[in-house]
Amino acid sequence: MEQQHTSIALEEMAVQELTSRMRGELLRPGDAGYEQALRVYNGMIDKRPALIAHCVDVADVIAAVNFAREHELTLAVRGGGHSGPGLGTCDDGLVIDLSGMKGMRVDPSARTVRVEGGCTWGEVDHATHPFGLATPSGFISTTGVGGLTLGGGIGYLSRTLGLTIDNLLSVDMVLADGSFVTASAEDHADLFWAVRGGGGNFGVVTSFLFQLHPISTVYGGPMLWPIEQAADLLKFWRDFILNAPEEINGWFGFVTVPPAPPFPEQFHLKKMCVIVWCYSGALEKADERFKPIRANVPPAVDFAGPIPWPVLQSLFDALYPPGLQWYWKADFFTDLSERAIDLHVKYSAQLPTMHSTMHLYPINGAVHRVGPSDTAFSFRDANFSEVIVGVDPDPANNERMIQWARDYWMALHPYSAGGGYVNMMMDEGANNVKAAYRDNYARLAQIKATYDPSNLFHVNQNITPTR
Ligand SMILES: Cc1cc2nc3c(=O)[nH]c(=O)nc-3n(C[C@H](O)[C@H](O)[C@H](O)COP(=O)(O)OP(=O)(O)OC[C@H]3O[C@@H](n4cnc5c(N)ncnc54)[C@H](O)[C@@H]3O)c2cc1C
DSSP states (O other): OOSSOOOOOOOHHHHHHHHHHOSSOEEOTTSTTHHHHTOOSOTTOOOOOSEEEEOOSHHHHHHHHHHHHHTTOOEEEESSSOOTTOTTOOSSSEEEEOTTOOOEEEETTTTEEEEETTOBHHHHHHHHGGGTOBOOOOSOTTSBHHHHHHHOOOOTTHHHHOOGGGGEEEEEEEOTTSOEEEEESSSSHHHHHHHTTSGGGGOEEEEEEEEOBOOOEEEEEEEEEEGGGHHHHHHHHHHHHHHSOTTEEEEEEEEEOOSSTTSOGGGTTOEEEEEEEEEOSOGGGHHHHHHHHHHHSOOSEEOOEEEEHHHHHTTTTTTSOTTOEEEEEEEEESOOOHHHHHHHHHHHTTOOSTTOEEEEEEOOGGGGGSOTTTSSOOOTTOSEEEEEEEEESOGGGHHHHHHHHHHHHHHHGGGSOSOOOGGGOOSOOHHHHHHHHGGGHHHHHHHHHHHOTTOSOOSSSOOOOOO
16 A cells, blocks of 8 residues: 655755644654654554644645655555554654544534544534434444545444435545645535545545434443354344334444443353444334344343433443554445354354454445445445454454454355455455445546546555546
8 A cells, every 4th residue: 555655765954844834743753742643543553654744724734735745755644543454654654643633513503513534423422412413423432533434434323324424415625736625516526426435545634514413312232142142143133134114223243241340240251242222213112112122032131221322422432442453354245144144153152352353234224225336335235244353452362363353254255245344444455445346446546546646645445546
């Protein structure tokens, strides 16, 4: 991904010039705050940029983009810093760090929120919840709005309201030539098509405008079952979620129960199956909706109940603090065959560390109402998004957990729809990026050639500019 641009020795005067053009701080190795600023969420990533531009406004972003282009520097753009392969940073080049751009404006009558590029989803929830409003995001509150949205955005409201990009109304962007545009269905429609799934390939998004929905207190949370029930439970969940009303979401996972409250002691450190629910329909109907689940597959632990949206969104934040080692593998699935279920049962019994996990996110319902070529996100006909992640605080366990994730993914891949979610992949090369976009890749490559012909924005799941 960093093949095309090499860094050059930065002359003091040039650096001083960029400093003078920025309102935010420009950090170099040795500066106070540099060591802290270079860290990203995945502790496995150890990169040392030559410059970290802590941008605080659009003018800072324009100055940094122009500087990187003029000095032929590798350029990385960081939103929330959650990328598995560390695509929010680079060695030797320039990092545009948007974490200082936290502005937000809720318009309660239009039910929209304007969000600057450095916000996390927890910050968005904080701003919109007092209005009883929310927009679809992910499953954890610390993830950046930037990367999650630009890759698609799969979360607790996908079946109900679609992907995050299906609720995106417009973006403000700084392009590779330093110009500023607003892209929407009306303006720069090709660019707006591309950023809805095409990642950070097309420029720096300085702000996003989202549609909000009346989501305030939902009915949700985890239910857990013994791992021995995995095969039967997976079959039950598959059939249930493919036919459930769209206001019911529930992702399936294999987990190791943390040895702490609120989990009952007899389950501590046990491998278990989990379904984490989010029902956003009428609360008075929730018990009725969950009755067939509780009757047919009674859970061993049942935490589902009324819960404020921001609380559901942040339930797992403490379990996954920044700095852990992460290794991701992903695929989309149209169906879950008996053979695929057998393989899930086999590999779930081998979860290598307490934090390691496998999730299956349902992406039917509202996600399917948008066509495969309506946005860059192609897999609109898939029903499930699978992610296998080896996670642990101790790098000594990396080899073991990486091997488990690879073996698990390889075993299931023949049953997949053929590509994975770009936001849940490591740096896996051009063929896997192409597989993620299928027929949309050629159009993405053309739009890339229009807006970023020299591939300045290449530290991402990269799309090669092609006319
Ligand atoms: C703990 C955890 C939970 C997650 N849960 C979910 C989930 O529930 N649903 C889901 O869909 N994904 C989820 N993800 C994956 C997540 O969507 C990706 O890691 C995403 O890239 C993170 O975005 P970020 O801005 O935090 O990352 P960064 O590392 O900052 O950026 C990732 C990529 O996006 C680009 N980028 C970021 N912001 C901008 C911007 N403003 N303009 C241009 N380019 C930009 C970067 O250049 C980089 O290529 C999760 C990740 C983690 C670590």
